[in-house]
Amino acid sequence: xxxxxxxxxxxxxxxxxxxxxxxxxxxxxxxxxxxxxxxxxxxxxxxxxxxxxxxxxxxxxxxxxxxxxxxxxxxxxxxxxxxxxxxxxxxxxxxxxxxxxxxxxxxxxxxxxxxxxxxxxxxxxxxxxxxxxxxxxxxxxxxxxxxxxxxxxxxxxxxxxxxxxxxxxxxxxxxxxxxxxxxxxxxxxxxxxxxxxxxxxxxxxxxxxxxxxxxxxxxxxxxxxxxxxxxxxxxxxxxxxxxxxxxx
Ligand code: SF4
Numbered sequence: 001x002x003x004x005x006x007x008x009x010x011x012x013x014x015x016x017x018x019x020x021x022x023x024x025x026x027x028x029x030x031x032x033x034x035x036x037x038x039x040x041x042x043x044x045x046x047x048x049x050x051x052x053x054x055x056x057x058x059x060x061x062x063x064x065x066x067x068x069x070x071x072x073x074x075x076x077x078x079x080x081x082x083x084x085x086x087x088x089x090x091x092x093x094x095x096x097x098x099x100x101x102x103x104x105x106x107x108x109x110x111x112x113x114x115x116x117x118x119x120x121x122x123x124x125x126x127x128x129x130x131x132x133x134x135x136x137x138x139x140x141x142x143x144x145x146x147x148x149x150x151x152x153x154x155x156x157x158x159x160x161x162x163x164x165x166x167x168x169x170x171x172x173x174x175x176x177x178x179x180x181x182x183x184x185x186x187x188x189x190x191x192x193x194x195x196x197x198x199x200x201x202x203x204x205x206x207x208x209x210x211x212x213x214x215x216x217x218x219x220x221x222x223x224x225x226x227x228x229x230x231x232x233x234x235x236x237x238x239x240x241x242x243x244x245x246x247x248x
Contacts, residue, residue, distance in 0.1 A: 031060050070097060118210050143172060
């Protein structure tokens, strides 16, 4: 299908060429290309929350590149179930380069000494405990892989498998962008992937404990995040500085 790119910022000159190079690939071939061919995008890391839907992408990565770098942001507020689930998946899938990253103690003491910033200013808390930590950890990489899918929410309905984050000057990859909830369920069942321990209790999107609730029937997958506020995203997944439209 023809590709229409509407740049809203400074796209790399090679964007369209790179987009075309990967647009026809299957999900698994796309992932293998990201981690196996540095000539195309440079060194790339995956970022995982080890949440309710993380197992599928991690399993796909492990099947073609078990030594791929995977970053886990430990905000200090994760459910204990998430930390145990992280350890379980790492061990079961044989992922050999998972790195837990977190805010340094001095910055924490200076910017959130009471540990209550999440209740006062969640945007500032996410910026401190997630964004700043990830930005530092991504320094050696030219792009990062995330598990976002379009069906998650209205905010994510236009994501593409290849994006450009102009703010950070990095590639952003969403290999499962076009997966549906059924695709995900099928893959998890086919490969007998372990579920997050909180999934059975209605937690369909799992972040930090103070900012996550279970969801009810008919609600968005992410409706339990920052419930009761206007906040929908932590800021890691800023809209890419471009719009990519496949098709006419
Ligand atoms: S999700 Fe909540 S606790 Fe976690 S970093 Fe964001 S505001 Fe802070």
